[in-house]
Amino acid sequence: MKADVNCVVNGKTRSVAVPVNRTLAEFLRDDLNLNGCRVACDGAVCGACTVLLDGKPVASCSTFAFEAEGAKIETIEGLSSGPAKLHPIQQAFLETNAFQCGFCTAGLVMSVKALLAAHPSPDDKTIAEWLRSNVCRCTGYKTILEATRLAAARLKEQA
Amino acid sequence: MAAVDVGAGAPVRLDGRQKVRGAVRFTSDFQLPGMAHAKVLRSPLAHARIRSIDASRALALPGVLAVITGADISSLPDPYYGVGIRDQPVLAIDKVRYVGDMVAAVVAEDEASAFLALELIDVDYAALPPVMTIEEALAEDAPALFEEPSPGAPLLVGAGATSIKEPSNNVLYEFRYARGDIDAAMRSATHVFTDSFYFSRIHHYHLEPYVNVARADDESIEIWSCNQDPFILRNDLSRMFGYSLHNVRVHTAMIGGGFGAKSYCKMEPLVAFMARHVARPVRLCLTMDEAFHTLSKHSAILTMTTGVSADGRLIARQSDIKLDGGAYSDASASTTIKTGYRIPGPYRWDAIATTAIAVRTTTVPGGSFRGFGGTQSSYASESQIDMIARRLGIDPLEFRHNNMLPPGEPYSPGDSGFDSDFDAGLAEAARRIGYRTQPKRRGHGIGLSVGLKDGGGTGNQALAELKVSDAGDILVRAAAVEIGQGVGTVLGVIAAEILDRPLSVVKYGEIDTDHTPLDTGTHVSFATAVSGRAVEQAAIDVKTQILNFAAERLQCAPSDLDLRDWTIRRGNEAFPLQKMLRDYYGPVGNEFIGRGRFKIEYDEAAPLGSQNMFWMPCWSAAEVEVDEDTGKVTLLKLVVGTDAGRALNLPACHGQLEGAALQALGQSLFEEMVYDGVSLANADPLSYRVPLATDLPHVFESFIEEHGMGPGPGGLKGIGEAGMLGIAAAVANAVEDAVGVRVTQLPITPERVLAGLQAQKQDRDSGRI
Numbered sequence: 056m057k058a059d060v061n062c063v064v065n066g067k068t069r070s071v072a073v074p075v076n077r078t079l080a081e082f083l084r085d086d087l088n089l090n091g092c093r094v095a096c097d098g099a100v101c102g103a104c105t106v107l108l109d110g111k112p113v114a115s116c117s118t119f120a121f122e123a124e125g126a127k128i129e130t131i132e133g134l135s136s137g138p139a140k141l142h143p144i145q146q147a148f149l150e151t152n153a154f155q156c157g158f159c160t161a162g163l164v165m166s167v168k169a170l171l172a173a174h175p176s177p178d179d180k181t182i183a184e185w186l187r188s189n190v191c192r193c194t195g196y197k198t199i200l201e202a203t204r205l206a207a208a209r210l211k212e213q214a
Numbered sequence: 215m216a217a218v219d220v221g222a223g224a225p226v227r228l229d230g231r232q233k234v235r236g237a238v239r240f241t242s243d244f245q246l247p248g249m250a251h252a253k254v255l256r257s258p259l260a261h262a263r264i265r266s267i268d269a270s271r272a273l274a275l276p277g278v279l280a281v282i283t284g285a286d287i288s289s290l291p292d293p294y295y296g297v298g299i300r301d302q303p304v305l306a307i308d309k310v311r312y313v314g315d316m317v318a319a320v321v322a323e324d325e326a327s328a329f330l331a332l333e334l335i336d337v338d339y340a341a342l343p344p345v346m347t348i349e350e351a352l353a354e355d356a357p358a359l360f361e362e363p364s365p366g367a368p369l370l371v372g373a374g375a376t377s378i379k380e381p382s383n384n385v386l387y388e389f390r391y392a393r394g395d396i397d398a399a400m401r402s403a404t405h406v407f408t409d410s411f412y413f414s415r416i417h418h419y420h421l422e423p424y425v426n427v428a429r430a431d432d433e434s435i436e437i438w439s440c441n442q443d444p445f446i447l448r449n450d451l452s453r454m455f456g457y458s459l460h461n462v463r464v465h466t467a468m469i470g471g472g473f474g475a476k477s478y479c480k481m482e483p484l485v486a487f488m489a490r491h492v493a494r495p496v497r498l499c500l501t502m503d504e505a506f507h508t509l510s511k512h513s514a515i516l517t518m519t520t521g522v523s524a525d526g527r528l529i530a531r532q533s534d535i536k537l538d539g540g541a542y543s544d545a546s547a548s549t550t551i552k553t554g555y556r557i558p559g560p561y562r563w564d565a566i567a568t569t570a571i572a573v574r575t576t577t578v579p580g581g582s583f584r585g586f587g588g589t590q591s592s593y594a595s596e597s598q599i600d601m602i603a604r605r606l607g608i609d610p611l612e613f614r615h616n617n618m619l620p621p622g623e624p625y626s627p628g629d630s631g632f633d634s635d636f637d638a639g640l641a642e643a644a645r646r647i648g649y650r651t652q653p654k655r656r657g658h659g660i661g662l663s664v665g666l667k668d669g670g671g672t673g674n675q676a677l678a679e680l681k682v683s684d685a686g687d688i689l690v691r692a693a694a695v696e697i698g699q700g701v702g703t704v705l706g707v708i709a710a711e712i713l714d715r716p717l718s719v720v721k722y723g724e725i726d727t728d729h730t731p732l733d734t735g736t737h738v739s740f741a742t743a744v745s746g747r748a749v750e751q752a753a754i755d756v757k758t759q760i761l762n763f764a765a766e767r768l769q770c771a772p773s774d775l776d777l778r779d780w781t782i783r784r785g786n787e788a789f790p791l792q793k794m795l796r797d798y799y800g801p802v803g804n805e806f807i808g809r810g811r812f813k814i815e816y817d818e819a820a821p822l823g824s825q826n827m828f829w830m831p832c833w834s835a836a837e838v839e840v841d842e843d844t845g846k847v848t849l850l851k852l853v854v855g856t857d858a859g860r861a862l863n864l865p866a867c868h869g870q871l872e873g874a875a876l877q878a879l880g881q882s883l884f885e886e887m888v889y890d891g892v893s894l895a896n897a898d899p900l901s902y903r904v905p906l907a908t909d910l911p912h913v914f915e916s917f918i919e920e921h922g923m924g925p926g927p928g929g930l931k932g933i934g935e936a937g938m939l940g941i942a943a944a945v946a947n948a949v950e951d952a953v954g955v956r957v958t959q960l961p962i963t964p965e966r967v968l969a970g971l972q973a974q975k976q977d978r979d980s981g982r983i
Contacts, residue, residue, distance in 0.1 A: 090243045091236025093470070095421035096502050096899035103421050131236035138231045145234040149226065152865035154233045155873060156698030158421040158470030161236030187906040192419050192471050193698045195872030196907045197914055198865075 058121040064089070065133025073120045079113070080104045082120035083130060091131035091161040095190075102189030105162035106130045112169040112188070129168070131161035143213065144168055144206040153202035155193035163189045167203050171210055177203070225717045225863055227703045229468065229696060241440040241467050242425045246495035249427065250279055252488050253328035254481070254498070255318040255335050256507060257310035260344035260576040260892035261357070264308060264337060267318060271334035277327035279492045281335060282319045284308065287487065291456035294365060295479040296543035299379060299386065301364035302579070304454070304483045310339070311359050311541035312576045313893045314507025316481070321488045321496055344576045344892045348515060348536050351384040351573045358383050359541065359574045369547055370672070370816070370823040373628045377551065386539045386572040387547040389554040391821055393627060394565025399530035402564075403521025407602050411594040412959035414886045415513035415538065417506050417897075418583060419904050422470020424500040424508060426482050430490035434461040437486055440469050442476045442695045443735035448727045450479040451486060466725035469697040473877070474582030475509050476697075477737060478545055506897035510887055512537040512549055512572070512580035512587075516594035518557065526608050528617045530565040533557045537580065537590070539572035544581035546572040552668070553587030555822060558626075559595040560636045560666045560831070561617040566626075577889065584874060585938040586738065588667030592832065593960065596663035596943030601956060610947065611644050611662055618664075621923060625668075628819040630826050633923035633931065634857040639833040640664050646853045646915055647835035657842060658850075659952025663834045665939025669932045670827025670925075671738040675813035677731035678705075678748035682756050684795040684803035686715055686780040690749060691723040693733040694741035699934055700866040701741045705749045707862045708927050712753035714778050731809075739932030742862070743828060743925055744812055750927040751810025759806050760791065767794055828924050828931035831856055833917075834875075834940030838948040840955075842971055845964035847883060847949055849911035856936035859924025867933055871916045874937025880905040882945040884961050 057072040064087060073082055083089040083106065092115050095103040099114035106115045107129040108122075134142040141149065144167050154160040163186065170177060170185040177185070182203050183196075191199060232238045269281035284307035287293045293307065294300040306317050318335050322328035343357045350356060360380075368379040368387075376390040400406060428437040434457060441447045444464040451462045469476060481498060489496040500508065514537045521530040535553055539546035554570030572580070583589075603613035615637055622631040640662065644650075647660055681689040688709050694701045702722025710717050723730060733745060761772040764782040768775070768789070775784050782789040795804045816824050833855040839848045854875040861867045884903050888895045896902045916937070924931030942960055950956045955970030 084243075090239070093236075093240070093242070093421070095423065095470075098502075098899055100899040101421060135235055138235065138237075141231070141234060148234045149230045152227070152869050154230070155700070155869055156422070156469060156471040157229065157233030157238050158240065160233050164234065164236070183907040183910065187908045190419070190421065190904060190906065192421060192473070192877070192904065193873045194869055195874075195876035195914070196905075196910055197872050198869060200907065200910075 060120055060124050062123045062126050062128055064128045065130060075121060077120040079106070079115035079118040079120050079123055083115060089130050089132050093158050093161065095158065102166060103159050103162045105165045105189065107165055107169055110169065110172060112166050131164055134164065143209045147202040147206035147209065151198045151202040151205060153194060153198040159189060159191045163191065163199060167206060170203070171207055175211055176207060225703055225707055227700050227866070228706055228720065228722055229702060238468050240422050240470050241427070241438055242422055242499060244427050244438045244467070246427060246429065249495040249497050250321050250323060250492055251325040251328050252319050252321045252485065252496050252498040253325065253332055254316050254504065255332045257306065257313060257315040257317050259310060259339055259341055260313050260346065261342040262310050262339035263342060264306060264310065265340055266338045268336040269318065271336065272320060272331040275327060275331045275334060277323040278320060278331045279323065280321045280488065282488055282491060290454050292454045295450055295454065295483065296366065297478050297545045298369045298547040299364050299366035299543040301360065302542035302544065304487060312578060314578060315541065319484055319488060321492050345384065346575060346577060346889060346892060348538050348573045348575065351575045356384055359576065364543065369551060371551065372818045372820045372823040375821045384574045386543055386574050387550045389551045389570045390568065391554055392567045396530055396532055396565040396567040399565035400521045403529045404524040405522045405606065406519060407598070407605065408517065408519040409598045409601060410515060410517040410958065411597055413514040413516065413590045413593055414881060414960040416511045416881050416885050417887055417902060418473040418475035419902065420471035420473060420475050423502065424476070424481060424505055426485040427495060427497045428485040428489040429495040430486045433457060435486045436463045437482060438465045438467070439482055440476055441466065441482060442469060442472050442697055443478060444693055444725050444727050445732045446735050447479055447482055451483060454483050455486065464727045466695055469695055472697050473584045474586065475505065477582040477735060480508060502899045503897055506887065506894060506902065507578055509544065509581045510540065510578045511583035512539065512546070512590065514538065514553065514590045516590060518594060518598050520598060520602060522602060522606065526606060526613060526616060528561050528563055531558055531563060533568040535570035537570065537572045538575055538577065540575060540577045540579035542579045544579045546580055549580065549587045551822065553590050556588050556591040556666060557595055559592070559599065560619050560664055562619055576892070582737065584877065584935045585667065586935065588665065588935065589938050592665035592939040593942040596665065596940060597946050597958065600661065600943070600947040600950070604950065611640070611649060614640060614664060625826065625829065626821050629821055633828055634831050634921050636664060636831050639831050639855055639857060639919055642917060643833035643835040643853050643855050646917065647837055647851060649835070657840055657952055659838050659840065659948040659950070661836045661944045661947025661951055663940040663943035663947060665832030665834060667830045667935055667939055668826035669739040669830045670743055670814055671734065671740050672822050673814050673816050673824045674734045674740055674744055675811065676733035676745040676748045677811045678745060678752045679731050680709055680752040680756050680808040682713065682806040684792050684805070686719060686791070688713065688715060688720045689723050690720060691730050692745045692749060693725055693730050694745040695725060695736040696722065697736060699870060700863055704742050704862045705745060708746050708749050709753040712750065712757055715780065739830060739934035741932065742930055743932050744814070746926045746930065747812035748810040751812070752808040755808035755810060756806045759808065764789065764794060767798065830933060830936045832936045832939035834944035836944040836948040838945065838952055840949055840952040840967060842953060845968035845971065847945070847962055847967060849879065851913040852879065852911040853915045854937050854941065855917040855919060856933045857919040857921045858933050859926060859931040860920050860922055860928045861918050862930060864918060867918045868916045870934055871918070871937040872914065874935065875916065875941050876905050878938045878941035881960055882942040882962055884963065886961050
């Protein structure tokens with residue numbers, strides 16, 4: 056059984072018939088070749104597959120593709136137009152060494168994007184509370200919190 | 215002057231832009247045309263004989279291509295793997311030995327069909343008694359996990375050490391080490407203390423799953439693997455399938471975290487076997503639940519009897535260590551050796567006597583995990599050192615200071631000298647935590663510890679190759695796997711410095727055993743030092759070739775020339791190198807290929823059979839608040855430090871240290887694989903709790919010393935495992951400092967603290983203290 060999904064992914068309109076049991080992560084990775092969203096726990100625990108659905112962070116491994124009907128989806132691939140033009144959040148992650156193996160990074164960057172949209176100047180407690188939805192087993196989080204503060208400051212300057 | 219100024223600012227990691235853009239290609243992203251998918255059926259019983267397997271219902275399911283069982287696997291020339299002792303079959307043959315043991319595998323057109331088919335495989339088991347703990351396994355009438363000795367040989371050791379394979383029922387391995395006259399030394403001691411510690415079992419929780427894609431036929435295998443040991447894997451596959459080494463080709467992409475889980479052979483032979491069987495590429499990607507059932511850190515019981523002189527000098531230590539090796543060998547033999555050898559810690563002793571064993575139980579196999587025995591030994595040793603100091607009324611910092619080995623002094627007779635000032639580092643940790651600067655108050659405590667581990671590995675080696683274009687672009691080829699530590703960047707810095715090139719022209723080659731020079735695996739914090747030395751040599755080789763070429767063209771001696779900024783200099787004259795090369799070689803230009811290798815020499819006079827390459831300290835300090843009503847321990851401040859020798863990428867060093875320290879903090883306070891009967895109670899990503907952003911200590915500091923005494927280029931050494939070593943003891947020591955309660959079992963849960971507080975109250979009420 057298939058369902059029609061009409062959505063906008065990173066600014067591009069997509070109309071695809073997907074099996075009803077297809078997850079959003081499978082839809083993005085296998086149908087659209089957007090591999091930046093990573094599936095790790097496959098149960099909405101670790102946050103590696105985080106993408107934004109109408110601006111809100113969701114675990115794409117545990118969201119059906121048909122739930123994206125009519126929605127605006129943002130993935131890590133939509134953030135920068137090339138290696139030289141990083142989004143301020145990506146730039147902040149790069150500068151503060153807020154990544155190691157990189158498997159959780161895209162999910163974290165998307166979570167930070169949603170966080171900063173909701174709280175442009177978050178305090179440390181707010182940052183930690185938001186980012187506890189993303190597991191990073193490599194860094195020890197300190198640099199990720201630093202990256203978030205740096206990105207917040209830069210985005211505020213830009214605004 | 216070096217082109218890469220590592221002092222002023224950090225080099226931008228070579229893989230940085232790819233990673234922050236989510237553009238890295240992990241093995242989990244890899245696909246081949248016509249690829250089929252596999253799933254594994256796992257044993258629901260801890261210990262059982264397999265009477266029969268009927269796969270007919272599964273095979274009838276649409277989309278199912280094959281069901282593989284132990285009977286199929288038995289046709290391999292050698293269906294077993296393991297490190298030193300090869301006792302683990304690719305799929306269970308005759309017996310299952312733990313809940314989660316791999317029994318059969320389904321290959322299907324898609325993952326969902328393979329998954330559905332698992333339930334249609336009928337296995338008839340004859341249950342055998344489970345053996346769930348070290349105590350049960352060592353009981354006189356304990357059921358045997360293995361009826362016959364397993365193939366393999368004891369690992370090499372040297373002076374003072376004994377290494378015995380399968381000495382008795384359910385004992386996989388025994389390591390003994392002795393020096394000095396232990397009986398005489400104990401007799402001469404004024405104080406003798408015996409204490410036991412229980413080290414918990416934890417899981418790696420690497421985010422990238424275990425994933426392999428293989429294609430294979432009757433004479434060759436090609437595999438894309440998340441394994442961190444491409445050449446070990448190549449050799450295992452070659453032996454097991456009876457294929458020549460060069461007919462096995464392993465590709466290793468960047469790895470999404472491993473922490474030891476992805477070392478050594480695991481399910482790779484199964485994937486190759488299935489691919490050959492169905493004559494199609496096959497992908498097997500395990501779930502995280504399955505990863506929990508694949509490998510764990512060794513839980514352990516460690517008992518030490520330590521003798522101290524009247525004036526507070528450590529004299530002798532007799533240790534008895536029992537590691538839970540789980541159902542199969544994996545890396546248990548070498549973990550046993552390393553745990554046993556490290557138990558004395560960074561102190562001077564008159565005599566040492568250690569026995570360490572790995573015990574077989576019907577549980578998840580124990581294997582490599584960051585720290586590799588050093589975590590177990592550091593936790594127990596540094597806990598007891600602290601307890602002894604407090605019992606003797608000596609300040610724990612002072613006690614350590616008085617007994618610490620100084621730089622240059624051998625760790626053991628025949629081994630290498632300390633290449634770090636352990637005492638200075640501990641003093642720095644104490645300074646940062648504010649040791650003895652605050653008035654003592656109950657409920658608040660500070661604990662110190664010095665974790666210790668050797669690094670570089672026994673007899674390890676790495677080869678490296680540099681391909682340098684005539685434009686001066688550098689391709690570094692080495693088998694050190696990029697697993698998050700930033701190895702490509704550090705090796706790139708080493709090469710770029712010697713060739714006076716900016717890091718921006720360096721590329722770290724993707725690993726392919728057909729083209730990448732061999733190494734002994736990305737282990738033991740080895741790559742910066744061992745691979746680093748090989749890359750250094752390869753770069754010197756290239757530079758020599760360049761200067762020889764230029765000298766020939768300019769009719770002078772190479773020693774008259776220098777290479778700076780890709781230009782040959784002779785006094786005040788400058789000759790652009792690319793032009794010289796094009797003038798001679800033509801428009802396609804030339805390529806310099808430099809080679810290097812480094813091997814840690816074997817040495818029978820050294821206890822482990824080769825002198826240790828470098829020493830990794832983990833200077834740890836924890837400040838805690840203990841709530842006496844709930845037993846909850848709150849980390850107010852955590853300080854962790856190590857010695858990088860020389861830091862080529864300082865932020866990356868801090869990152870390694872902090873990441874490891876937070877893993878260790880999780881194990882200290884809450885993280886643990888819990889068995890409920892024969893099954894794991896929390897073998898899934900949700901109920902197994904790992905540290906989150908909200909678990910950070912209120913203040914979390916790391917510091918990197920650069921003592922410059924390491925054996926790597928410019929005095930550097932590895933630090934990858936350091937942060938894991940000392941944290942658990944520091945936290946336990948801080949809890950005792952706060953409330954006088956010693957928790958001798960990890961994790962230090964509120965329940966255990968409360969139990970200690972209650973016992974303390976009873977003692978007080980009964981007038982015992």
